[in-house]
Amino acid sequence: MTAPAPVPGPVRTRFCPSPTGLVHVGLIRTALFNWAHARHTGGTFVFRIEDTDAARDSEESYRHLLDSLRWLGLDWDEGPEIGGPNGPYRQSERHGIYADVAAKLLAAGHAYESFSTNEEVDARRLAAGQDPKLGYDNHDRHLTDAEKAAFRAEGRQPVLRLRMPDEDLVWTDLVRGEVRFAAGAVPDFVLVRGNGVPLYPFVNPVDDALMGITDVLRGEDLLPSTPRQLALYAALTDIGVASGTPRFGHLPLVTGEGTRKLSKRDPTSNLDIYRDRGFLPEGLVNYLALLGWSIAEDRDIFSPGELVEAFDITRVSANPARFDLKKAEAINATHLRALPVGEFVERVVPYLAGAGLVGQPPTAEQDRVLRAIAPLAQERMIVLSEAVGLLAFLFVDDVEIDPAAAEKQLAGADAVEVLDATVAALTDLADWSTGAIEEALKTALVEGLGRKPRQAFGPVRVAVSGRTVSPPLYESIELLGRERTLARLAAARAVAASAAG
């Protein structure tokens, strides 16, 4: 077969999920590549909802899908809540269209009515010494009117099958190059069920054709269904429903820990967990884009804008890609650190507010503290939710001292001595600033007590922040203020004293 004639015109891609359950990261990666390809080429990105499975689809899942794409910044030009010239964009609202196209296909002879039951097909395969797994045998292609009438008289409802061409089915895959299926390898498949309900392999290409989709980028799991769609497109083009065959690009599968396709059951496949933990949308987009694509030989950090600028579908790798949480976190952390202070504060406030630490919006004082600590916090976080544990001590009256930290740093007479010296140094400190605090503490603890900095500041840190790990001490003390600092030092001293017995 010669290469099919492409759909003419500028690029039009689409994303067409079913609203069933959780939003899968592999699905999002597919959406991302379609979006990036459309944006890069100045084309159009169409969003269509394939909600034809009433049993599994849900309105909640539908809303969640829209919300997820919006959060990631994957904006669509045509689709739900936006509309467009090729709507409606929910399959559940398009039923009338399919019956009409099916009738035309039947009338033109591209499709035919088939009455064979699965049992009959298997029996014929077996009788011919063949493996029943080969499937339907194209037996009903040339039924006479009398034969059809006889079947109907038995009460049988025929399915509608597409007549597959007797030639190799070939296409040049955007990511894999030429792919070929031998003539006869794919049986005539079902377009419409006996009960009149059209099937996915039929409605999906019909909608793509009607919506003028030029480039179909989808998961590799759908590659085996492409020869059927090629045949369908040829038929649709013949009857004037399609204006050509789209280009196909089969994206590598996203795998989980092993080598298997990342399943919907795998908790790590759920987009929500990344969002809830405080991944930045641009961080996740950056990482997801790396699953099968690379921007340059020596670079892997980029913004969505830079992705669009550089994206080239023909440079997408054909290998399966494993989702690596560590790398995703590293990429996100880099984006987090690069955030301007104001923006970081804006994004972290919902997490802090959610934990009851600051108001929504924060008070002027909370905002001042947040902005001051932001640069120090940013380089210690990989996701936004970590701000809660890291910064809580700045927004409460009294800290709760972590038992393990107390055990480690407040366990003896040494700690008492250090804390006493610290109180003495800070109580009347004239200039309550980071620099003056640092100088006062070094003088009192390092020089005065003759301790190594490491040992000197441990108990102070735990007293002030409640933890052994915190933002830099002097800055923290300054932001905390004299009153709370001294109160915490006193409280910690009591703990240390009782431990010292």
Place this chain on the structure above:
RNA sequence: GGCCCCGUCGUCUAGCGGCCCAGGACGCCGCCCUCUCACGGCGGUAGCGAGGGUUCGAAUCCCUUCGGGGCUACCA
């Protein structure tokens, strides 16, 4: 079983016949910086699945083989 896809460090990848006794990133290890933790800097670890060709020359092209994966519904 059949059809199809894939095969470079542990992971994601660069590489499209000489620039590669293979580059980057994450991870891991070490050192430096240092009030903790990070950040940052420096260094290290580790790979072309195997076998045949083609070629002056192959990670790159061809074949075979092995391995991994996907699909095999009147689901989507």
